[in-house]
Amino acid sequence: MGSAKVKNFDFSRADDDADASARQIDRLKRLYELSLLMSGDPMEVFAYAARMIGELLAVKVVCLSEIQGDQLQFLSVYVQGDIFTNAGSCQLAVTPCATVEAAKDIRVIQNVAAQFPRAAFLRQHNAYSYCGFPALDNAGNVVAVTCLLDDKPRDFTEQDLELLRIIGQRIGMELERKRLGQQKEATLAALRASEQQNRLILDNAGDGIIILNEHGLIESFNRTAREMFGYAADTVLGRPAQFLFAGGEHADGDQAFDRLLKRVQKGGVIGATEILAYYADNSAFPVELSIACLPMAKRQLYTLIVRDITLRKHFEQKLSQTHTVFENTSEGIVITDTDNRIVAVNKALCAMTGYSQAELIGQRPSKWKSGLHDGRFFSELWRSLLQTGQWRGEIWNRHKSGEVIPMLENINVVRDGSGAISSYVAIMTDITGIKKIEERLSHLAHHDPLTGLANRILLEERVSLAMRWAEQQQHKMAVLFIDLDRFKNINDSFGHSVGDQLLKEVAKRLALAVRETDTVSRLGGDEFVVILGELAGPELAHAVAGKLSELLSRAIVADGREFIVTPSIGIAMYPEDASSIEDLFKHADTAMYHAKNQGRNNCQFYSAGLSRTVYENLMLESALRNAEERGELSVHFQPQFDMATGELIGAEALARWLHPELGLVSPAQFIALAEESGQIVKLGEWVVRNTCRQIKQWLSGGLKLDRVSVNVSALQIQRGNFAESVGRILCETGLEAGFLELEVTESFIIEAEQSLVMLDALRQMGVELAIDDFGTSYSSLKYLKRLPIQRLKIDQSFVRDIPNDPNSNAIARAVIAMASSLQLETVAEGIENSQQRDFLMAEGCRSGQGYFFGKPVPAAEFTRLYLAES
Ligand SMILES: Nc1nc2c(ncn2[C@@H]2O[C@@H]3COP(=O)(O)O[C@H]4[C@@H](O)[C@H](n5cnc6c(=O)[nH]c(N)nc65)O[C@@H]4COP(=O)(O)O[C@H]3[C@H]2O)c(=O)[nH]1
Known part of the structure; x- marks a missing residue:
């Protein structure tokens, strides 16, 4: 109990x-x-x-x-x-x-x-x-x-x-x-509970609920309303609601609160209407307001339901912005559902694919599939999408017209709040332009811009492929190094525009002459390389080289003139001559230099011996640089005679190099090296100076001599200040210009028309001018007439076969006749016997030079042999 x-x-x-x-x-x-x-x-x-x-x-x-x-x-x-x-x-x-x-x-x-x-x-x-x-x-x-x-x-x-x-x-x-x-008690408790419940409902309603009495005064102001407007309940109760809305105490607007309330008071109903509301700090915010009349037993109440739509407005604005971006961006956008069916596409995508929106909605993106990608490509795409939520890459799509378009595509997976995939969004950029630029860049990176031929990079790629192919197929492969003879002279004399035209034509001829599977490349300047694959043997390479020589030697018209461009070709064979690209190129280059040394316009195969020559040449070239300081150089003089009177008329100065170990090095060898290395300018000046000093010395010694000729290389004249340098030497030595004769080669003058200015300047000084090796090139009478020369030297290659070879006889005869008609003297060189001398004299050539009269000898000996007598 x-x-x-x-x-x-x-x-x-x-x-x-x-x-x-x-x-x-x-x-x-x-x-x-x-x-x-x-x-x-x-x-x-x-x-x-x-x-x-x-x-x-x-x-x-x-x-x-x-x-x-x-x-x-x-x-x-x-x-x-x-x-x-x-x-x-x-x-x-x-x-x-x-x-x-x-x-x-x-x-x-x-x-x-x-x-x-x-x-x-x-x-x-x-x-x-x-x-x-x-x-x-x-x-x-x-x-x-x-x-x-x-x-x-x-x-x-x-x-x-x-x-x-x-x-x-x-x-x-x-x-x-x-x-x-x-x-x-129970009834009261129930009442209290219900009241509490109502208050809870009111307070917890997401909307602001304001109850006005029949006079429009605030009777109830729920928690949401308090938070929304920033007022405590006791500060608003009993006040007219106008201060909370636009059109009340605030600026009047179309949807003025007063008007709305009056309408309800007259029996109307106001559904959700957008209106501006004011926070306690007077800042405005958009709300959706509904007003309803709440008839009670004894009085009339008005319920205001206020919903803050700031966020909604913000999202609406964002949505509208997003929509504007979606519609106006230049990128194509496509949204697909979980079944990968298109639910939205923008204008740009329609333009890119050629389909209208109506044609695409409900379809799959495979609609514009190009068919150029295999199944692996797409399974990798999906794998990346599902694993990382993203895929980015280049893809080929097909326009409605059938044209294939390269695109950069960025696909993203969109997931909902629970993490489940809700859609896929793909953004596509047409990269046709970029692709074209890429292709162009790639072409530029692999091709010579002037001729469009493969450049060194592409050449090496192709050679590497050709080597592998030759290995697999047990074939041979040839690398041809082609250098255009004296092209530099043409370029320097006629300008780069003419040079470029010639190079383009050469490129065209080479490209047309070989098979499509072969490669023609330009390494720069006048150096071309041709790769011949799938050859049975070197004889085929030789045949092709012959064909190329023949094609290139045909006259090329550029800038209204005809040019003859002959090639020197060096050939290296794979696998016989080298096993690496580097060695193959080096050996073909060596062979090409050998061809040049063999007098140009010919074709040479590489041999191990050639490499030795190249090595020796390199050693010689380096030794030549110090030859002058070491006193290894000298000038020899070969006499020239009036063949009729036997009188000494002059001499040809010829450079000599006495190497301490190799002995006397042939000018054919060291002059060529000096020309290739550019040393000829310094060397040539040295010869002119020493010759002038020697002539001056002879003349000062009372010895009689008409003139002494000195060989001049093309490079010396091209350097521009040659006339100046000759003038300075004449000045230095005090020699009268008329005692000096300069010999320039015929081919050089033809190629270098601009050197006429230089020749004119020299002539103006009083220097005598002669054309060496006349008859070996293609000069015309008309052309010769314009040159400021006094003498032609008949090349010893014609003299050699006189009088037994009718061709040589005819050429010598023609040269003498032509010189006479142009009122030029002729000097025949290389006369080794009396028959030659007699023939030439009979044809009207008065001056002669050759072993028959005397070999080139040092100055002292020349003095003793030829001048002391006179
Ligand atoms: N077989 C034969 N040959 C004869 C005969 N008479 C003269 N010769 C040779 O022919 C060449 C003539 O000189 P070149 O044609 O100007 O040919 C010259 C010239 O082009 C060049 N050279 C020599 N010295 C100089 C120089 O100082 N400057 C330049 N730029 N070139 C030079 O080197 C070339 C060769 O000179 P060298 O060996 O001295 O050869 C000389 C000479 O020794 C003959 O009867 N028979």
Whole structure:
């Protein structure tokens, strides 16, 4: 049983009847007190009643129980002076109280525990006598039973029972009051809960909810509204709502709040309308406002539902920007769904592919597949997309017209909040232009810009391929190095434009002459390389070289003139001559130089011996650089005679190099080296200076000599200041210009028309000029006439075969006749016998030079042999 105790009153118990009236008074007093408790707590009334019964009737236990369904709820239990409230329950049916309920009246039972063995509380209190009385509600139902227990037999007087009935009624009333109280409590709680719920709903609504009364004053302002507008509820309640919106206190607008509210007040309804609202700091923000009338029983309320659409507006703007970008970007954009079906394409993509939007929506991007990529390409694309979420690369797509377009494509996977793929976005750029530039760059990187032929890079790639192919097929391959003879002279004399035209024509002829599988390349300048693959043997390479020589030697017209360009060709064979590209090129180059040394316009194969020559030449070239300082150079003089009188008319100065180890080096060898290395300019000047000094010395010594001729190389004249240098030497040595003759080759003069200026300048100085090796080139009479020359030297190659070779005879005759008609002197060189001398004299050539008259000799010897006499 519970422990709550009710205050103990000090009633004394009297046994004698004399006290009966006093007891009755006491009972009435207690009943009065009980009725005074009417307005109090029913539980207190129950406790008071239980105690009162216990004390007034002197019973051990009083148990006041409420019937709740089939249960008996012990509300208040009095046990020998103590009160216990809410002291448990038991099943009604097993207790004697069930008989009270059934009878709806007082029941007194003796030996009660034995009769109701299942009622535990009887046993607990060792009950013997039982007196139970009911309490009824207004409807006459037993709502409570109060029982009095004692451990001994008890009798109850009629007065006792009357008292109990009165108390029973009282308990019934109190129970009714208790139940009403409980109901009221429950109703109030429900009301409170519902109110709280409404407030919660209002406060937690995503929208601002403002309720205005019939006068338009704010009556309710939910939490969202407070946060949205930045006001605390108590600062806005009772104020007109106008200050919150545009058109109220703020600047008037089309959707003015006043107008909207008035419309609702006149019975209209305002659906979601965009209007500007104002935050507490007066900053405006867009809202969507709905106003509705809320008719109540006695008055009219207006509900304002306000939704802040700042974010929405922002996103709308962003969306509109994105849409503008999407539509106006020059990149093609395509969006596909998870099934890779097109859901959106922009204008640029339509333009790129040639399809309209309608033709593409719902289709797959394979619509513009070019067919140029294999399955592996696409499976790699998808693998990258699914693994990394992205793929980027170049792809060939096909325009609706069938044209293939190169594109740079960037595909991205778009995932939703849960991480699942929602779409694919591909951005495509037409890179046709870039591809063309790339191709052009690649072409430029691999081709010679002037001739369009392969350059060194491409050449090496092709040679490498050709070598591998030759190995596989057991074929041979030839590398032909082709150098145009004296091309530099043409370039320098006629200008680069003419030179370029010749090079282009040469390139064209070479390219047309070989098979498509062969390679023609220009390494720069006038150096061409031809790769001949799939050859059975070197003789085929030789045949092709012959054909190329023949083709190139045909006249080329450039700038209105005819030019003859002969090639010197060097051939190296793979695999015989070298195993690497580098060596193959080196050896073909060596062979080409050999061809040049062999008098140009010919073709030579590489041989191991050639490399030795090249090595020797390199050694010689380096030794030549120091030859002058070491005093190894000298000038020899070969006499020239008037063949009719036998008189010495002059001499030819010829350079000599006495190498300390090699002995006398042939001028044919070292002059060529000096020309190739450019040393000829310095060397030539040295020869002119020494010759002039020697002539001056002879003349000063009173020795008679008409003139001495000195050989001049093309390079010396091309250097531009040759005339100046000759003038300076004449000045230095004090020699009269007319004693010096300069010999220039015929071919050089023909090629270098511009050198006419130089020759004129020399002639102006008084220097004599002669053409050496006349008859070996193609000069015409008309051309010769313009030259400021005095003498022609008939080349010794014609003199050699006179008088036995009719061709040589005819040429010599023609040269002499031509010279005579141009009023030029002729000097025949290389005369070795009297027949030659006689023939030439008979044809009208007066001057002669050759071993027949005397070999070139040092100056001292020349003095002794030829001048001392005179
Ligand atoms: N077989 C034969 N040969 C004869 C006869 N008479 C003269 N010769 C040779 O013929 C060459 C004549 O000189 P070149 O045609 O100007 O040919 C010259 C010339 O082109 C060049 N040369 C020599 N010295 C100089 C020089 O100082 N400057 C330049 N630029 N070239 C030079 O070297 C070439 C060769 O000179 P060399 O060996 O001295 O050869 C000389 C000379 O020794 C003969 O009866 N029979």
